[in-house]
Amino acid sequence: MKSKMRSIIGFCFYASLVIGCMVILCTGPAFAKVAGPCSDCHTMHNSQNGVVWPGNDDGPFRALTTGGCVGCHTGTNDGTIDNNIPFVMSTAEPTYGPDYAANGTYSNSGNTLAGGNFYWVASAGGGTDNLGHNVETDSLSNADAAIGQTPPGFVSGWGTSGIGATWASNQLTCAGTYGCHGSHTYADDFADISGAHHADDTGGITGATVGLSYRFLYKILGKEMNTVGNAWEYQPTPTAHNQYKGYDRTDATAIPTLGSTTGGNTISFSCGECHGDYHSGADVAYSNPIAADPWLRHPSDYDMGNTLAGAEYYDYYGTDGTTRWAYNVVAPVASANVASVISAVNPITNDDTAIVTCLSCHRAHGSPYADLLRWDYQYMQAGTQTPAGWNNKGCFACHTTKDNG
Secondary structure, three states: OOOHHHHHHHHHHHHHHHHHOOOEOOOOOOOOOOEOOHHHOEOOOOEEOOEEOOOOOOOOOHHHEOOOHHHHOEOOOOOOOHHHOOOOEOOOOOOOOOEEOOOOOEEOOOOOEOOEOOHHHOHHHOOOHHHEOOOOOOOOOOOEOOOEOOOOOOOOOHHHOOOOOOOOOOOOEEEOOOEEEEOOOOOOHHHHOOOHHHOOOOOOOOOOOOOOOHHHEOOOOEEOOOOOOOOOOOOOEOOEOOEEEOOOOOOOOOOOOOOOOOOOOOHHHHHHOOOHHHHOOOOOOOOOHHHOOOOOOOOOOEEHHHOOOOOHHHHOEOOOOOOEOEOOOOOOOEEOOOOOOOOEOOHHHOOOOOEEOHHHOEOOOEOOOHHHEOOOHHHOOOOOOOOHHHOOOHHHHOOOOOOOO
16 A cells, blocks of 8 residues: 555645745745746656656646645745645654753754644554544545544534535545635645636735635735745744734624624634534534633634633733743744734733634644644643643643643
């Protein structure tokens, strides 16, 4: 049986055209549509010097591409890589980060991007299912051994997202009806993101089309970190990072619809398209986190400024664990305003700059930690100062009183 590694690489080459072939070559401070040699992504005949390109039997690929999504997006990020292609898969273990060491020491020297990396869920990285999303690639189907094909918490038709109603034997793909990117109009990845890589987004991320949506997540908004040298959120800082779109949900029964300004254009809504039940708080379908107290599920699209005056969540700490109300690149929060990067996070003002999202805790593609978490959960020891270096870090960036003895 072909390896899961090939499965993922097919995805990444497949997704490289979905997400990464946003090979946005540019020397300015921001990227627009794809620019550069067409041969970076396309080949006319899939052969050269008597050898099938790139030397295997996987091709030819649709749209005259040199591979699938993952293939184009397989490599090592260094912030200045040619064409600034975002790599979401590596053939050797990447340096994960930003992250904390076992003693809580912070490091920003990693070479993974905002979504993390598929390496750890691929066979090359051990093939551990809960370390990443299991995506289908060009020729292989590997369902998660524990949960199968259907995403946990899936609710058919949640938010009228267009995601397939029944997963059955359909595996998660990069884009399409059963994927994350694209419009979910077509099952095929390539058809579903057709034209997106060549879309000109210099006018802003409006959500009007796939190419004008945040990271090709249809109708989702956000501020993309695309500065040369730090593209795709390579080694982010508290003042240079993606700004995720959030919404302060206050209606306990409202079901957002895709693209709506009442919660249907946020990064958490995007996750909810496959994990809709996780976007609810009470044990009632589609309920809002405020529908039950205490919550049954961790809230998302919820502003910490709504909590009681003096609550621990008012003390949200920055990356260093000592600076209060500073943006934390390891445990990021969203804002209602994504016109610019929000570096000052102040729950007390209740100005929608401290909105909890799915990505506050998880990576989208994968991480070396269980459940795609951003940090090592084993160091989250409540009611203790051991290890002391983890005070106000990880879960405790928001739950600022839980790590005190």
